[in-house]
């Protein structure tokens with residue numbers, strides 16, 4: 001099983017502030033939605049997130065549509081605000097689904113079994129945050145953990161300016177922690193996503209950023 005992590009982070013690795021994204025970038029968000037949704041006929045992608053990230057998604061966009069939403073919380077009674085999927089709701093490939101799992105390892109370990117194989121098959125799995133889930137997925141968590149599948153790809157939107165120095169949650173400095181991470185070419189990013197992606201520095205509402213892909 002291969003895992004892809006998707007994140008938008010500043011130069012100093014800031015990803016959030018006061019429980020929300022530090023910026024509002026509609027085109028960048030559209031990129032996130034397209035990349036995480038795109039799957040072949042009969043396939044569906046999973047988006048795995050921590051409880052605080054789930055809560056940060058505007059209720060009208062929850063669960064993220066056309067994706068299997070997997071929310072990690074140690075609270076067994078945590079209320080996702082919707083009924084758990086039934087066997088029959090899992091057979092409709094366009095439905096939006098949200099399930100709760102008690103750990104990242106159990107979330108990832110159970111994914112294959114969740115979808116009935118006759119209905120829709122799991123295509124790609126994306127780790128969408130936040131800070132503690134990213135750190136654990138990159139095997140940096142200090143708490144004891146079961147062995148996790150390997151994150152071999154990072155779709156990083158590098159936010160170049162402004163600095164967003166108010167950020168209070170951060171993405172790990174993955175390059176400092178593992179020198180095997182190599183930046184892919186723009187062509188490789190487009191080939192892997194199957195999308196046309198704008199190349200070079202983007203500017204939206206005064207924020208400059210760039211779409212990148214890294215692999216190890």
Ligand code: FOL
Pocket residue numbers: 006007008021026028029030032033053056057058061064065128129156157
């Ligand atoms: N990765 C990237 N590149 N950009 C992000 O903004 C991002 N955000 C998260 C994780 N990885 C990311 C976590 N935060 C929505 C809101 C917050 C969020 C993730 C997703 C959300 O509402 N998404 C809708 C799009 C809504 C719209 O079109 O405005 C979706 O359908 O994905």
